[in-house]
Amino acid sequence: MTTHPSLLVLGGTGQTGQHFTRLALEAGHRVRVLARTPGKLRSTHPELEVVQGSVDGDLDLDALLDGIDAVVIMLGNAAAQRERQVNTTFVRLLVPAMRRAGTRRLLYQAGGLSAAPGTRLPLVLRLVRNTIARSYIGQHEDNEAVMRYLDQDARDIEWMVHRAGIGSDGPSKGELRRSSSRISIGTFVDCASYNLRTLLDDSAVHTADGSTYRRR
Numbered sequence: 457m458t459t460h461p462s463l464l465v466l467g468g469t470g471q472t473g474q475h476f477t478r479l480a481l482e483a484g485h486r487v488r489v490l491a492r493t494p495g496k497l498r499s500t501h502p503e504l505e506v507v508q509g510s511v512d513g514d515l516d517l518d519a520l521l522d523g524i525d526a527v528v529i530m531l532g533n534a535a536a537q538r539e540r541q542v543n544t545t546f547v548r549l550l551v552p553a554m555r556r557a558g559t560r561r562l563l564y565q566a567g568g569l570s571a572a573p574g575t576r577l578p579l580v581l582r583l584v585r586n587t588i589a590r591s592y593i594g595q596h597e598d599n600e601a602v603m604r605y606l607d608q609d610a611r612d613i614e615w616m617v618h619r620a621g622i623g624s625d626g627p628s629k630g631e632l633r634r635s636s637s638r639i640s641i642g643t644f645v646d647c648a649s650y651n652l653r654t655l656l657d658d659s660a661v662h663t664a665d666g667s668t669y670r671r672r
């Protein structure tokens with residue numbers, strides 16, 4: 457991985473994605489964003505390219521991946537994901553296209569209430585998922601299906617999953633670090649910053665960890 461890979465961003469108009477796109481451009485990356493509504497994107501920059509489209513529409517993935525070194529997915533639509541696994545369907549099309557294009561790296565943002573492949577959530581998180589967070593159940597099941605697919609069928613791709621525990625869009629609370637055992641309630645900007653750092657971290661390849669604030 458080069459130090460400044462060219463990035464394709466999915467979900468760039470979302471709460472994490474807006475911060476991620478800005479941070480990536482500030483750090484010197486070329487960024488292509490696929491957006492259903494390009495006007496929602498707050499960043500403007502000479503190295504930013506915006507392509508209009510939907511992940512469940514008719515996409516030319518080969519054109520989208522042309523010149524791209526790494527893909528970052530921060531997609532979510534809880535209502536649609538209750539009906540069908542939108543993200544899994546998309547990732548199953550994206551990965552073969554990445555192979556064709558020679559795009560090797562992929563970061564996928566899931567949630568802390570989505571279990572990593574081959575693991576079970578701790579009891580307290582299972583209770584949260586099945587009660588107060590119940591309206592997001594489709595999103596968690598979709599995220600888990602993505603992780604299973606990546607783990608079982610895409611180990612030739614340098615993927616990493618961030619099982620984020622986001623709480624608010626407040627200011628930064630510090631630096632999030634990868635953790636297999638702890639998940640902090642972070643802010644969107646800290647999760648976006650974590651995603652950018654983790655994308656460039658070879659030791660994160662084939663992990664589906666959470667993130668936690670560094671102890672002060």
Ligand SMILES: NC(=O)c1ccc[n+]([C@@H]2O[C@H](COP(=O)([O-])OP(=O)(O)OC[C@H]3O[C@@H](n4cnc5c(N)ncnc54)[C@H](OP(=O)(O)O)[C@@H]3O)[C@@H](O)[C@H]2O)c1
Pocket residue numbers: 466467468469470471472473490491492493496509510511512530531532533565566567568595599619620621622623
């Ligand atoms: N929000 C949280 O508290 C939280 C906590 C933990 C984990 N997560 C995970 O992080 C992921 C991102 O969350 P977020 O809160 O940052 O996202 P968000 O604000 O809900 O935004 C979702 C993004 O996905 C895009 N999108 C949805 N359907 C699309 C489609 N068919 N084609 C193209 N783009 C589409 C949206 O585009 P539009 O602007 O066009 O709608 C938007 O950019 C979620 O999947 C979730 O699993 C979120």
